[in-house]
Amino acid sequence: MTQPTSQAGSYHVPEMVDETVSWLESAAHGWIVDATFGGGGHSRALLERYPNVRIIGIDRDPDAVAQAFVDDRLTVVQANYRDVDTVLGADGLPDRVEGILLDLGVSSHQLDIADRGFSYHSSGPLDMRMGPDADRSAADIINSSDADELARILRTYGEERFARRIAEAIVSGRPFEDTSDLAACIADAVPAAARRTRHPARRTFQAIRIAVNDELEGLRAFLQTGLAGLHDGGRVVVMAYHSLEDRIVKRAFVERSRTCSCPPDLPVCACGADPDFRILTRKPVKPTAAEIESNPRARSAVLRVAERIRT
Numbered sequence: 001m002t003q004p005t006s007q008a009g010s011y012h013v014p015e016m017v018d019e020t021v022s023w024l025e026s027a028a029h030g031w032i033v034d035a036t037f038g039g040g041g042h043s044r045a046l047l048e049r050y051p052n053v054r055i056i057g058i059d060r061d062p063d064a065v066a067q068a069f070v071d072d073r074l075t076v077v078q079a080n081y082r083d084v085d086t087v088l089g090a091d092g093l094p095d096r097v098e099g100i101l102l103d104l105g106v107s108s109h110q111l112d113i114a115d116r117g118f119s120y121h122s123s124g125p126l127d128m129r130m131g132p133d134a135d136r137s138a139a140d141i142i143n144s145s146d147a148d149e150l151a152r153i154l155r156t157y158g159e160e161r162f163a164r165r166i167a168e169a170i171v172s173g174r175p176f177e178d179t180s181d182l183a184a185c186i187a188d189a190v191p192a193a194a195r196r197t198r199h200p201a202r203r204t205f206q207a208i209r210i211a212v213n214d215e216l217e218g219l220r221a222f223l224q225t226g227l228a229g230l231h232d233g234g235r236v237v238v239m240a241y242h243s244l245e246d247r248i249v250k251r252a253f254v255e256r257s258r259t260c261s262c263p264p265d266l267p268v269c270a271c272g273a274d275p276d277f278r279i280l281t282r283k284p285v286k287p288t289a290a291e292i293e294s295n296p297r298a299r300s301a302v303l304r305v306a307e308r309i310r311t
Contacts, residue, residue: 013041013108013295013297014038014039014041014042014045014103015103015239015287015291015295015297015298015301016239016285016287016291016298016301016303017041017042017045018045019285019303020042020045020046020101020237020239020303021042021045021046021049023235023237023280023303023305024046024099024101024235024237025050026098026099026233026235027053027097027098027099027234027235028046028049028050028052028053028098028099029050029052029053029098030052030053030054030097030098030099030231031053031054031055031056031094031097031098031099032046032053032054032055032056032097032098032099032100032101033055033056033058033084033087033088033097033099033100033101033229034046034055034056034057034058034101034103035058035081035084035100035101035102035222035226036058036059036081036101036102036103036104037057037058037059037064037065037068037076038059038061038064038103038107038109039064039067039107039108039109040057040064040068040069040074040076042101042103043055043057043074044069047071047073047074053073054073054074054075055071055073055074055075056075056076056077056087056088056093056097057074057075057076057077058076058077058078058079058080058081058084058087059076059078059079059131060078060079060080060081060130060131060133061078061107061110061130061131062078062131062132063109064076064107064109065077065078075093077091078131080131080133080218081102081218081222081226082218082219082221082222082226084100084222084226084229085225085226085228085229088229095229096229096230096231096234097229097230097231097234098230098231098233098234098235099230099234099235099236099237100226100227100229100230100234100235100236100237101236101237101238101239102222102236102237102238102239103239104215104219104238104239104240104241104245105240105241105242105245106118106130106209108297110130114179115127116128117137117138117179118205118209119179119205120179120180120182120183120186120199120201120202120205121199122179122180123178123179123180124178124179124180125139125177125178125179126138126139126142126176126177126178126179126182127139128205128208128209128212128213129212129213130213131213134212134213134214136212137212138208138209138212139175139176139177141153141208141211141212142170142174142176142182142208143174143175143176146171147164147167147168147170147171148167150163150166150167150170150171151163151164151166151167151168153207153208153211154166154167154203154204154207156207157206157207157208157210157211157216157244158203158204158206158207158208158210159203159243159244160203160204160207162189162190162191162194165189165190166186166189166190166204168189169185169186169188169189170182170185170186170189173185179205182201182204183199183201183205186200186201186204187199187200187201206242210244215245216244216245216248219245219248219249220248220252223248223249223252224252227256227277227308228311230308230311231308231311232308232309232310232311233307233308233309234307234308235280235305235306235307235308236277236305236306236307236308237303237304237305238303238304238305239301239302239303240301240302240304241300241301241302242300246284246302246304249304250284250304253277253279253304253306254279256275256276256277256306257275257277257278257279257306258273258275259273259275260273261273275309276308276309276310276311277306277307277308277309278306278307278309279304279305279306280305280306280307281303281304281305284302284303284304285302285303285304285305286301286302286303287299287301
């Protein structure tokens, strides 16, 4: 039986719980991997809804593993989700599973704890590492990269239109060790008009966080090798929070579900199509207006689902 804890509800408010649980119903007779366990909100909902489900929770953050709730049907492992293929089959765990859930991005806990250095709203060390497996901290990147490299990071991972101006301001003002000092430098670097809507440091902090944790390459690696652990008929549910992540997920699903695109008069397929998945969400699922009102962090979430058709 699931044991409630004081940490479970406050660690992170999960997005689109009902939608996630419904999409994974066909997998709930066996094992499901919650590959970004966080506060365990999605896992808890699955365990409460489906009595026969077993869950493997994976998280690279030691805090998430240490604060995991207790349930006989739950096993929590500290690892990077990109390595799910090595987690499966180890320590008595199954080689294959019926479902995989991936909830991308940063957790509320990581954002709200100033010492983690993820937030531009509070003062804290420039860290941003989601787990000890990250090679560099935010301070390492900010204080050692030249202006060209910083501008590339901000442009590529943050889609920041003032990337060059911000990069040059950072280089001129460093060293930086505190999040609030960096946020102030960024705000001073952008035009006044750009400060009137969202915080001017939002995209830069996102970009640095992605670079620190190698998030996009980790996602690509997962989509390339991590889905091998799904049984036929198994489902993968991915929740993304910005266009860079969602674009990678969409393209991977399309590539793995692509059927023959040869001209109809060609007697033999020449395009090499060999689909092993089918897409179940032709359009991404988005949170309801009611959920966004109660949890504003859900506003950017999009959910996609694919199902394995052969191994």
